[in-house]
Amino acid sequence: MSSATQPIGVIARLLDLSERRVQQLSREGVIPKAERGQYDLISSVRGYVRYLRDLALKAQSGAPDYAAERARFIRARAELAEMEAEEKRRSLIAAEQIEAAWIAILALVRTRMLALPDRLAPQAFEQSTVGDTRNLIRAAIREVLDDLAQPNIEFETNPEIDGLADPEADGGEGLGGSEPTAGSDDQ
Numbered sequence: 001m002s003s004a005t006q007p008i009g010v011i012a013r014l015l016d017l018s019e020r021r022v023q024q025l026s027r028e029g030v031i032p033k034a035e036r037g038q039y040d041l042i043s044s045v046r047g048y049v050r051y052l053r054d055l056a057l058k059a060q061s062g063a064p065d066y067a068a069e070r071a072r073f074i075r076a077r078a079e080l081a082e083m084e085a086e087e088k089r090r091s092l093i094a095a096e097q098i099e100a101a102w103i104a105i106l107a108l109v110r111t112r113m114l115a116l117p118d119r120l121a122p123q124a125f126e127q128s129t130v131g132d133t134r135n136l137i138r139a140a141i142r143e144v145l146d147d148l149a150q151p152n153i154e155f156e157t158n159p160e161i162d163g164l165a166d167p168e169a170d171g172g173e174g175l176g177g178s179e180p181t182a183g184s185d186d187q
Contacts, residue, residue: 005038014041015048025051105148112144 025031030051086092127133
């Protein structure tokens with residue numbers, strides 16, 4: 001036996017590996033095998049050092065680390081479960097639901113404000129002074145804003161439902177119905 005080849009036990013102790021791991025690395029081509037049960041000492045050390053260097057480069061270059069990726073996945077699942085629990089407790093509302101509610105509220109404001117000229121024109125014509133006309137318009141605007149202060153918009157549990165964007169579909173006040181043209185301003 002030449003001094004350049006050593007038995008697997010010596011190689012394993014030198015590299016601080018188990019004999020089984022040395023055999024695995026040999027099958028992977030990291031540690032060259034000289035003959036049955038014997039390994040070339042210098043080639044084994046060089047191969048293992050090259051293998052460790054390649055692992056370090058992969059880790060630095062951002063190659064996916066299974067343990068880190070699994071931890072990130074578990075964290076994401078936990079966050080998702082927390083969000084679902086918050087949503088069921090009604091302390092978290094989906095962005096789509098908020099957007100749909102605001103669209104419904106703004107559409108209602110727009111419709112009610114655009115209805116004011118038609119509703120107020122006959123009354124404004126009958127006013128004797130500019131101040132009376134201004135007071136009539138202010139009172140009508142306040143009435144609309146007070147009505148809209150509590151628009152009675154319900155959050156749907158399913159954001160796919162379009163009921164929020166159209167209060168008539170929700171059984172709420174109509175956007176273009178006859179309600180804006182009738183009321184206490186028609187005195």
